[in-house]
Amino acid sequence: MTATQKLPRRSRTKKTAEVDVTKITKLIRLLASDRDGEVLATVSALKRALAAVGKDLHDLANATETGFKPPAPPPHRQVTWGPPPPRPDNWQSMAWFAFHRRFDLCTEDRGFIEDCLLGTTFRETDDQVMTWHLERLRRIVAIIQAR
Structure with a gap:
């Protein structure tokens, strides 16, 4: 047994x-x-x-x-509007990031961002994104992030 x-x-x-x-x-x-x-x-x-x-x-x-016990309050989630943080190696993500915050920029930089997204900036370089384009976009993004 x-x-x-x-x-x-x-x-x-x-x-x-x-x-x-x-x-x-x-x-x-x-x-x-x-x-x-x-x-x-x-x-x-x-x-x-x-x-x-x-x-x-x-x-x-x-x-x-x-x-x-009283129910725990739901965790506070911070809502962020707009595009995700820009990638420094992708001109489109930087341009869209800057465009979303374009009112924080001077008129010259705002025009550059709009021309990038319209594609008119790259006409003079045979539609090629040059390193100086990326450098200017990175500078604009840095200005926005500093604010």
């Missing part, structure tokens, strides 16, 4: 069942009785009901404690 066969039938069942909330609630309400015997019987019944699902009074106290 193995060890599990010696245990009573109730103890051999796997404890994967969920807590019967209505039963626990009824038992807790019975604790308000003015009769001592009824309260003691209720405590025993409550312990048995919790033990049937692998819980004890400490688990019930923890559940009660978390239930009485």
Whole structure:
């Protein structure tokens, strides 16, 4: 005879069942009785009901404690509008970043950004983005980020 066969039938069942909330609630309400015997019987019944699902009074106290706490406020997420931070090796991301914040720029830089996005800046270099274009865009982005 193995060890599990010696245990009573109730103890051999796997404890994967969920807590019967209505039963626990009824038992807790019975604790308000003015009769001592009824309260003691209720405590025993409550312990048995919790033990049937692998819980004890400490688990019930923890559940009660978390239930009485006010819900935590949702984490504050800062909403950012606009394009993502620019990549210094991509002229389009820098141009769109600067265009979104174009009112922080002087008129000359604002015109340069608009011409970049329209493609008219690159006409004089056979539609090639030159290193001096990238340097100017990086300078403009640095001005915006410094503000």
